[in-house]
Amino acid sequence: MATRQAKTGYWQTVALLGVMGIAPPLLAQAATTDVDPDVELPATNISAARQDNPADEGHGVVAKQAQTATKSDTALIETPQSVSVVTKEQIARQGANSIPEALRYTASVIPELRGNSSAGAPYLISRGFYLEQFLDGARLPSDSSFGYAVPSFDPYGLERIEVLHGPASVLYGQANPGGVANLVSKKPTTEPLHEVFATTGSHGRVESGFDLGGRLADSDTLSYRLTGVGVDTDTQVDHARQKHLYIAPALTWQPNEDTSLTVMAKYQRDPDVGYYNFVPAVGSLISGSNGKIPTSHYLGDPGFDHHSKTQTSVGYEFEQHLDSVWTLRQNMHYTEVKDELSNVFTNGYASGSNKVLNRYAFFNDENAKFFSVDNQAQARFNTGELAHTALMGVDYQRVLYEEKVGLGGAPALDAFNPIYLPVTRPSTSSDDLIRQRQTGVYAQDQIAYGQWRVLGGVREDWVRSDDDNPVQGTYSEQSERAFSWRTGVVYLFDNGLAPYFSVAKSFDPQAATRYDGSAAKPTTAKQYELGIKYQPPGSDSFVTAAVFDLKEQNVLTSDPLHPGFSNQAGEVSARGIELEGHANLTHDLALIGSYTYLRNITTDSNDSTTTVDGTTTSLQGKHPWGIPSHVASTWLDYTVHEGTLNGLGFGAGVRYLGASYDQSNSLRVPSVTLADASVHYDTGQHWLLTVTAKNLLDRRYVSSCFNSNICTYGDRGEVLASASYRW
Template structure:
């Protein structure tokens, strides 16, 4: 609409009625295959991936179900630029994801998930997700404080007018037993009221002796849509995890290299079954509100309150070298509570001035975090690696660290997405204010820190008629750095900047999407040791990562889908008093993956589907000192599914599937965070499930 042309009231109403379904379709219509067409992660608007001047990977609902993913890390393992579960996937405390060489934060429906200390990094339930979006590169311009590599946005299952009835039962490796359900649909005949109820319960051991992987999850949601212009959705969730002892770190000698007695088994348990426990609960309640005033203005408000509590105690390897086969151990506990409130207000205006179409968004968000953390550690009895005997009485150690942290973050942002003929231009800016206060309850001291930062992004895309879209962009980020230097001056935030160029390709009339990108990413103000004052840090460090990413996903015909990716990363510590010239930890030079899915559409095998994937991760260093080099790994995954209706019509809606991760059961070390600690990666896991949809 040209702003010099004012439509009649009737015409405006018709335009609104036409526009609303288009937005809904853009967000949900690309979930039926592996290929996504839109994402809100980069712009907070329903922008096509082709018009977004930044690399984005999307894992659709179809792919999540086909691969039966068990974690967010598993979900993104076939995307370029990303290392999901880069610690190997055997440590169930975390969903550690590395994007372009940096740890990535997780968001749920556009709002950041709570993060505490090492027991407070949760693992969201993937069965409750509709899709997973990976935004690569700095993201602070719309989201505030973040590492420069990018972020992972999780989109939860939400109410829908479509009737959903699904139950599943599965058995698998490590005595796994699991049941899940997904119900949803319209409550009334008009579809004004809708609901969704997703649940899961699991009882399982792990590859480690005495390990646990138990969880209970429930996620109710309800929507009220009185008109095509207004929608209000309430979203809730509860997750309880019982994980036993997950700090199963081991010495490098005996895992990464041979010890005189051979290798330590992957099932070896360093803890004490009668003492160890890890109970973590995650609760959230929130809402999403949207109202379209006319054919120009739309307002959205998203709110969520998160609460996470962790009660954790464990016996683990101390880090001291083995004496023969004797391992020294320590006992520790963690008591942590993290609570957060987050609200994001967005006013979006769509209009035209002359030949230029504008999509302008003005936003104001606020987040408050209240975190309480207690930790204690002390020596524990030793253990014989060759002949472990458990049952030693263990006392909870005294508290050695106790902190209370409060943080407030407020950000004001504006974004203009402009379109002129075949050119799409995005310009965004944001100003953040972050105030935090940390109380040391043992020393009765308080450290206050106030940070303010402006970040921005600019990007340009050319949309050719043949589906090619070359693009270029520049973006910045910031992340507060806790602590102070020798003189007591609080550290400044680390900052990031990225130059990115690339080309996206969406062939006309062909269900596929390809992205080729190259980037130069730099993080500044990194802390490094103070050469003049041992034990203190200064902010003179800098890290640079340059890379090339290629990712393609395609539905070649009604039976065959594939997803392929290749990543090249050149990481280097460019300035440091400790590690200048080294490669940052966990950054391999090469990462590649291929997933192929084939469904038999006719003949005697009709109803059968098979899938297979291969993942390669190049050699990398586990530590910043570059002393712990992890060998390259190649892992294979596979899936097989069958629609039992093809066997007998009365079995309509019943399906059977088998999924395998690390199919050939390769034993490998997933990570070595230092010269003292290593962890094995996940061994082969097989899950067989039967489901019923009606």
């Protein structure tokens, strides 16, 4: 890793890059091979196809196929549920350095609920609920279940991100109703691929990486991919750094046209994850008697705070074509996340002060291990005029989660003139060991009849779990089963319009015991979705418009008859409109746009919270905290492909985040409009030079508030310059 550099101010960086004449980050793409979007991906080309996955189709920001929604390469226009695809081209052109940043222009997704604290815990929200992260179809630890042990793999190692909006249990088992964000890894390629890059800019960022691939030792059966990234940077907050090292090898063995085995591994070590820079509403959202707290002030304790994370993932994907009808697949993945956090958090102002903050010390050591295996049998056949793609599967998941927690006092701190005093590490107050096993059996049929496409799927799950906490002297175990299903229909008009309708259900087990001693039942969710997709014949574009009604039931809420216990009378409703489009309008001009309207309400709850003025109010009828009703974004990229300016391109984006509320709905976080930009220049002779600017106008804003004591600042302006070399 390069030596640390001094921080560079935002506008100084802008001026420096302008003088250099370097143009904005477009992290380079690997060599591509066009794939006909109307042709089924054959097993004989599986390694090459992994280089240019059908979702990308060699068309930059426009994807027309995806695997996540059906576990097969199905055209998006034939899928009766809203699916968003962020291609590697989009990730590169926008200079995304994290999964939340890569999803900034995706409909319905709120990727940075925690603002500049998202590096430590990337809270992803879709349609008002948590958005589960999956890696190559395998479930990862999520914010909603596992504290801070949430993986954050470098997006440079991804081929694309596929987001299935809404319930996804019929194929993936237990999941939050917000949907699935599937991180699809870069896979081995049979074509030679060589790229190295270096990046620098705001906050003294030092970053470099490589992406290599091709046939292994000129073998006819073996191909490889090796991707790596190293990052060392300061942040907008004093004393807070981010570092990580990422390495991802992969190997594909294809001995014949019918057999393919791809083995993949990922390792990412983050010795410095970042910082949770929580601030009170007065001094951030609202000016107090001392003004506003600078976004650079560190309100924890530099001598006590530490956050590190180690992520390891290994797995394989095996596929065997038996004949023209049957295909067998087995996908196995193991992921382990070790997270160590020691942090001093703020807890509002001391009595009678708008300057001195109460604080507490906290540590949280976690280890989350996820193992999953998915066995699939796919059959393609006809019955009369009906063409079937039937999928049957049995999957198994095992989770082992360990968490040690300590909570104690910490010295108060002047928010406007921080002077740090020694902090004592608290003693362990909880030592949790959670084990969970899930077995699922599912079946799905995709039927084509003329211009009709019908999808139906069912699933049965058996879940067993136990929770042992010797420090607190508690032990519980539970066993549940759940049935989920999905159905939908699409009609394909000749002009490219495709109206659709679908119904989907999901479930999510709950780790709680009710007053009568029985285990809490899984929450269940049901979604109705009506939409239309548009893929004009002869054009390179794809547009989706959808309206949805999503309701989650059996939500845990306080038991009014038995204080200290919960019942399952809670209910949350989300209704909305979702628009998203990707288009290569001309050979030179690309467009990405999205708009979401969401009415998200807690329709039934016995829980209460405290308002800004100190009164108690019920959560029933309230908007969940931090989720705006209106979100919109658009991105334009223009690249010259002829003449003296050949290879020069410009990108510009605008993101609108609507107003949101705190948990009590008594505190309103105003809307904000942010601008992004990029310039990129491909010399045509190996070099690609890029510059990206995020929050170009350096807007200072609050991203969300949980209550009057806990708000988070959003990311300030950042400019990065990158140089990539390919051969």
